Amino acid sequence: MAFFSKLRNRLRKSSSKIEAGLEAIVEDGGTEDPDGVRPDPLEGGRDVGEAAPAQQFMPPPEPLADYPEAPQSSVPDLPAVAPEAPPPPPPAPVPDPDEDPAPRVGEPDVEPGSDPYPLLANPEPEPTGTAYPPQGAGLSQIPLAAPSGEAPPPDAEDPEPGERRGFFGRVLGRDRKPVIRRELDDEMLESLEELLITADMGVDTALRVTANMAEGRLGKRLSVEEIKTLLADEIARIMEPVARPMPLYPQKPQVVLVVGVNGSGKTTTIGKLASQFRAAGKTVVIAAGDTFRAAAVEQLQVWGERAGVPVLTAPEGSDAASLVYDAMQRARTDQADLLMIDTAGRLQNRSDLMEELAKIVRVIRKHDESAPHNTLLVLDATTGQNALSQVDAFRKLSDVSGLVMTKLDGTAKGGVLVALADRFGLPIHAIGVGEQIDDLSPFDPEEFAKALAGLDA
Numbered sequence: 001m002a003f004f005s006k007l008r009n010r011l012r013k014s015s016s017k018i019e020a021g022l023e024a025i026v027e028d029g030g031t032e033d034p035d036g037v038r039p040d041p042l043e044g045g046r047d048v049g050e051a052a053p054a055q056q057f058m059p060p061p062e063p064l065a066d067y068p069e070a071p072q073s074s075v076p077d078l079p080a081v082a083p084e085a086p087p088p089p090p091p092a093p094v095p096d097p098d099e100d101p102a103p104r105v106g107e108p109d110v111e112p113g114s115d116p117y118p119l120l121a122n123p124e125p126e127p128t129g130t131a132y133p134p135q136g137a138g139l140s141q142i143p144l145a146a147p148s149g150e151a152p153p154p155d156a157e158d159p160e161p162g163e164r165r166g167f168f169g170r171v172l173g174r175d176r177k178p179v180i181r182r183e184l185d186d187e188m189l190e191s192l193e194e195l196l197i198t199a200d201m202g203v204d205t206a207l208r209v210t211a212n213m214a215e216g217r218l219g220k221r222l223s224v225e226e227i228k229t230l231l232a233d234e235i236a237r238i239m240e241p242v243a244r245p246m247p248l249y250p251q252k253p254q255v256v257l258v259v260g261v262n263g264s265g266k267t268t269t270i271g272k273l274a275s276q277f278r279a280a281g282k283t284v285v286i287a288a289g290d291t292f293r294a295a296a297v298e299q300l301q302v303w304g305e306r307a308g309v310p311v312l313t314a315p316e317g318s319d320a321a322s323l324v325y326d327a328m329q330r331a332r333t334d335q336a337d338l339l340m341i342d343t344a345g346r347l348q349n350r351s352d353l354m355e356e357l358a359k360i361v362r363v364i365r366k367h368d369e370s371a372p373h374n375t376l377l378v379l380d381a382t383t384g385q386n387a388l389s390q391v392d393a394f395r396k397l398s399d400v401s402g403l404v405m406t407k408l409d410g411t412a413k414g415g416v417l418v419a420l421a422d423r424f425g426l427p428i429h430a431i432g433v434g435e436q437i438d439d440l441s442p443f444d445p446e447e448f449a450k451a452l453a454g455l456d457a
């Protein structure tokens with residue numbers, strides 16, 4: 001629950017856009033459910049959208065003021081920390097999520113019983129090609145519901161009026177808010193499609209998602225919560241096959257080439273990943289292969305310092321491939337587990353970029369024919385649909401093996417991740433949800449889907 005709340009909080013712009021849109025769609029042409037009782041579409045009870053039995057004894061429910069936004073979790077971020085995590089601090093309430101600063105670099109901060117390395121569930125090397133960490137590590141290991149016997153966390157409060165209330169509350173008709181339902185028809189489907197397109201899901205994916213949501217439900221009356229659930233299920237179904245952690249291989253060094261347009265978040269992602277690898281006991285070397293921008297090199301040095309990882313640099317304007325050659329040698333001499341290589345991202349000068357990347361790969365292969373072992377494409381979620389053409393372009397320039405989507409915290413365009421998964425099926429290894437060193441989360445399809453659809457956990 002706590003980490004779900006955090007993810008949802010970080011995805012707030014995307015989720016509130018979809019949430020507000022769904023509410024408007026259902027209210028427009030919807031009517032109050034006579035008994036206001038919300039059937040659970042997934043756990044038996046009345047089928048989704050089935051007409052409610054006529055009410056005989058209950059007065060019409062009084063409209064209530066909007067229920068307040070649930071207080072966010074007081075549980076801290078899931079950071080990359082030193083392997084010996086100290087015992088968890090006593091819980092300190094954090095009343096306002098917006099004022100909840102991410103832990104500072106180097107601050108150990110571990111959820112009891114959780115994996116301290118969200119992207120590295122198993123710090124031991126796996127056999128060649130094994131996904132690392134195994135599916136389901138990281139965020140998904142955090143229980144989404146309070147263990148039985150404990151008081152439910154505040155954000156587990158009943159989100160929708162009409163849900164199972166106390167007997168007296170029901171009889172007296174207090175503590176209720178009417179549930180609005182709207183019949184699912186072509187007009188409503190069109191509005192849903194439009195909404196998903198504005199959330200950057202792209203036309204094809206939006207059409208597919210809404211068609212699947214509507215299957216067998218045309219003519220039924222649906223509430224906002226039910227539509228959110230259907231939407232989240234559909235998104236999770238698309239995302240499930242692509243949610244794959246970055247594989248680790250036994251080769252030393254494992255060479256990770258990081259590509260992407262300028263500003264997409266390559267440097268930051270390299271810093272965050274290096275920090276997590278380090279925390280898992282891996283030795284890492286970084287090569288600042290974007291030799292065109294002195295500022296990019298300096299920035300990488302700062303991240304290297306934060307992560308405690310050496311950064312190899314070359315003078316501005318020098319040959320990136322020769323730096324990479326030296327970096328390969330250094331990584332071998334140091335017996336480093338990983339070599340992470342930053343690259344320039346000037347897509348506007350595509351032929352130069354292509355030549356440079358090809359040269360870098362040739363040089364890497366002089367040392368190890370099987371390298372690079374991973375080519376990570378870093379995409380900025382705020383670019384929306386443009387991310388799709390970036391994938392197209394970089395797949396022509398390099399052998400992209402997986403994606404990292406950054407800046408999901410600052411955009412209403414989170415739906416683009418669904419479009420990417422639907423169109424390319426490339427593995428999504430991680431998502432960036434902030435600028436701090438531990439703001440890189442493993443990609444959990446179900447949590448992402450719920451957060452994007454604006455569902456409470």
Ligand SMILES: Nc1nc2c(ncn2[C@@H]2O[C@H](COP(=O)(O)OP(=O)(O)OP(=O)(O)O)[C@@H](O)[C@H]2O)c(=O)[nH]1
Nearest residue numbers: 262263264265266267268296406407432433434435
């Ligand atoms: N909010 C947010 N900002 C991010 C995230 N990832 C990166 N950034 C910010 O995006 C900006 C660009 O990130 P960089 O890592 O420098 O991007 P780059 O691809 O290396 O760019 P160049 O150095 O120009 O090649 C920086 O201000 C980062 O702090 C993220 O997940 N969330």
